[in-house]
Amino acid sequence: LAKTTQPISMDSYEGQEVNITCSHNNIATNDYITWYQQFPSQGPRFIIQGYKTKVTNEVASLFIPADRKSSTLSLPRVSLSDTAVYYCLVAPQGAAGNKLTFGGGTRVLVKP
Amino acid sequence: KAGVTQTPRYLIKTRGQQVTLSCSPISGHRSVSWYQQTPGQGLQFLFEYFSETQRNKGNFPGRFSGRQFSNSRSEMNVSTLELGDSALYLCASSPDGSQDYGYTFGSGTRLTVV
Numbered sequence: 590l591a592k593t594t595q596p597i598s599m600d601s602y603e604g605q606e607v608n609i610t611c612s613h614n615n616i617a618t619n620d621y622i623t624w625y626q627q628f629p630s631q632g633p634r635f636i637i638q639g640y641k642t643k644v645t646n647e648v649a650s651l652f653i654p655a656d657r658k659s660s661t662l663s664l665p666r667v668s669l670s671d672t673a674v675y676y677c678l679v680a681p682q683g684a685a686g687n688k689l690t691f692g693g694g695t696r697v698l699v700k701p
Numbered sequence: 702k703a704g705v706t707q708t709p710r711y712l713i714k715t716r717g718q719q720v721t722l723s724c725s726p727i728s729g730h731r732s733v734s735w736y737q738q739t740p741g742q743g744l745q746f747l748f749e750y751f752s753e754t755q756r757n758k759g760n761f762p763g764r765f766s767g768r769q770f771s772n773s774r775s776e777m778n779v780s781t782l783e784l785g786d787s788a789l790y791l792c793a794s795s796p797d798g799s800q801d802y803g804y805t806f807g808s809g810t811r812l813t814v815v
Contacts, residue, residue: 623800632705632791632806633744676744682801689800691736691744 593677598696607664609695611677614658622653622660625676627694633676637662640682664697672699703728705794705807713813719780722810726773726794732756733775734804735767738789750775751798782814 594612601607613622621640625633637644639651639660650663664671674694706725714720726733734757735747746759750769767777773794779786789811793804 621800623803625803630789630811631808632793633804634806635803638800638803678800680800682799689734689746689804693743 593679593692595675595677595692595695597693598698600698600700601667602700603668604666607667607671607697607699609662609664609675609677609697610659611662612659613677613679616657616679617681619681620657620679621682622651622657623678623680624649624651624662625678625691627674627676633691636675667697667699669699669701671697673697705792705805707790707792707807707810709810710808711811711813713815714782716782716784716814718782719778720782720812722777722779722790722792722812724775724777724792724794724807726775726792727805730794730796730805731773732795732798733769733773734793734795734798735775735777736791736793737761738791738809739787744791747777749798756798779812784814787812787814 623638624636626636627633637649637651639653641653644651652661674696676691676694678689708723732751734749736744738744747761748767749757753769764780769775789809791806791809793806795804
């Protein structure tokens, strides 16, 4: 499974846009990029998944450049409740069996 | 629909004891995976069960074991508890174990070993 690198932490303010970039230089052709959000004492929650270009849902957008060696999770107009740890994962779709490797994640602190 | 249910939410055990944690996946999901989360090591994969069979296993000692029942509910057992086993134990369910639509995690069981 491809190794990922993310910033350890980021601070932001309410109403701002937060962009978290994840590096995955050895991503494989059949790998997809998935982001999870985790609040304290809860399990991670699936946010968004993509393969290339841009994916958007009601929560976030995911930007993936053509070489796919990095990806950026964009959280528009964050609120205090978006304070959490965000994990970037790279793994093949349709892979038999779950053995996802979570990295250290990015701790996002949203200030008032 | 109901989410992933883990019981109990909190547990305090003494060194040397054993413990059993339970996970009920989303209805229809056949894959259940277990993770250990600690401040120092982060989220680490323990094992995955699919249709009552262990399909994948992480790098944990044999004291950590699990099983899955015909209704897809899963239990995880830790024997001869050590202080370092104190952690948040999470289970995740998915229809077939693939990450095509993401995994759904439970809220976890917080285990404290004293």
